[in-house]
Amino acid sequence: MLLALTCAALAAGPVETEAGEILDQLLRVDTSHGNETAALQPLVARFQRAGVQAQLLESAPGRGNLVARVRGTGAKRPLLLLAHIDVVPVEGQPWTVPPFQPTEKDGYLYARGVSDDKAMAAAFTAIALEAARSPQKLGRDLIVALTAGEETGGLAGARWLAQNHRDLIDAELALNEGGALVVAPDLSRMESVQIGVAEKTFQSYALTVKGKGGHSSVPPTDSDPVVTLARALQRIGELRFPAKVLPESREGIALQALREKPPLSTALEHAARSGALSPQDDAVIGKDRLANAQVRTTCVTTMLKAAPQDNVLPTTAQATVNSARPTPATCARSASNPTAWAARPGRRTINARVGRRTGRMSGARSSGWAKECASCAR
Numbered sequence: 001m002l003l004a005l006t007c008a009a010l011a012a013g014p015v016e017t018e019a020g021e022i023l024d025q026l027l028r029v030d031t032s033h034g035n036e037t038a039a040l041q042p043l044v045a046r047f048q049r050a051g052v053q054a055q056l057l058e059s060a061p062g063r064g065n066l067v068a069r070v071r072g073t074g075a076k077r078p079l080l081l082l083a084h085i086d087v088v089p090v091e092g093q094p095w096t097v098p099p100f101q102p103t104e105k106d107g108y109l110y111a112r113g114v115s116d117d118k119a120m121a122a123a124f125t126a127i128a129l130e131a132a133r134s135p136q137k138l139g140r141d142l143i144v145a146l147t148a149g150e151e152t153g154g155l156a157g158a159r160w161l162a163q164n165h166r167d168l169i170d171a172e173l174a175l176n177e178g179g180a181l182v183v184a185p186d187l188s189r190m191e192s193v194q195i196g197v198a199e200k201t202f203q204s205y206a207l208t209v210k211g212k213g214g215h216s217s218v219p220p221t222d223s224d225p226v227v228t229l230a231r232a233l234q235r236i237g238e239l240r241f242p243a244k245v246l247p248e249s250r251e252g253i254a255l256q257a258l259r260e261k262p263p264l265s266t267a268l269e270h271a272a273r274s275g276a277l278s279p280q281d282d283a284v285i286g287k288d289r290l291a292n293a294q295v296r297t298t299c300v301t302t303m304l305k306a307a308p309q310d311n312v313l314p315t316t317a318q319a320t321v322n323s324a325r326p327t328p329a330t331c332a333r334s335a336s337n338p339t340a341w342a343a344r345p346g347r348r349t350i351n352a353r354v355g356r357r358t359g360r361m362s363g364a365r366s367s368g369w370a371k372e373c374a375s376c377a378r
């Protein structure tokens with residue numbers, strides 16, 4: 001369940017109040033299956049009331065993207081503030097509060113999309129509105145882009161904007177989600193603002209086994225497609241890719257070490273300091289979901305499909321395996337390439353269905369934008 005700090009101790013001024021109002025509005029609209037236009041319409045009006053040029057651009061009916069521009073002096077090229085307002089669906093999850101009705105409990109706000117990524121959208125909007133109302137102009141235009149469809153690859157949102165309306169979002173610098181804001185346990189202060197210097201990309205694989213079909217009262221006696229698929233999935237479940245500490249992730253790992261307790265903090269500290277992992281430290285890190293995912297390619301089965309009803313033998317059994325990887329790796333292929341799987345070409349197939357290219361990594365200290373951010377903060 002997604003949750004985020006309301007940061008009661010940090011929130012005080014009018015910007016925070018306005019961000020809270022906007023967040024509340026955004027959270028009440030279910031954007032898990034599109035419907036971004038409905039969530040964004042009140043924000044367009046809010047921008048326009050503040051005299052800010054704002055427009056809603058739909059990549060498909062209901063799939064709205066808001067682009068607003070607060071004019072600066074033009075001394076520098078624009079800064080783009082990018083956030084997405086679609087969320088992943090809530091079906092089949094054990095929610096203890098209504099997911100599309102914000103609920104505040106013990107200093108935390110609960111609703112789908114609070115931390116990913118509607119709070120960021122609300123904060124960006126409130127900051128841009130404050131800049132627009134200020135008599136002092138910024139040295140550059142501030143562009144706010146609130147987009148659709150990020151959770152499904154950005155085709156309806158950021159990518160569509162970049163391909164079709166590049167001029168509206170063209171900027172020297174862009175800030176979006178990915179880094180975390182870490183607040184002290186007692187909510188009294190911000191401990192760190194993390195910067196994402198690289199992003200793990202993903203590849204999805206469809207594993208398909210064909211069967212003969214028929215009625216379940218006469219099951220196959222030789223090769224059952226479901227059993228064949230299950231064997232491959234078991235191998236995938238047990239697969240561990242080798243661990244690797246990327247130079248770009250060492251500072252992040254060191255920061256995580258500060259927030260953990262031994263033995264995890266010690267193992268992370270070693271990894272950050274040496275840039276390598278001993279088998280002992282890997283055994284500790286491998287047990288922690290977050291730390292494990294930082295140091296290795298992972299893969300996991302997420303979807304299964306077979307017969308359309310209980311008394312029908314499937315003619316196709318299919319699994320989707322999603323691999324998150326820092327470097328090119330063939331998760332499903334290396335896991336399920338035993339002779340048993342490959343024995344009958346044509347009946348058993350593995351296809352990479354969706355993939356993204358890995359972006360370039362940048363050093364946390366070296367890049368020009370880091371300097372810019374430091375001066376923005378001042």
Ligand SMILES: [Zn+2]
Nearest residue numbers: 116117150177
């Ligand atoms: Zn997100």
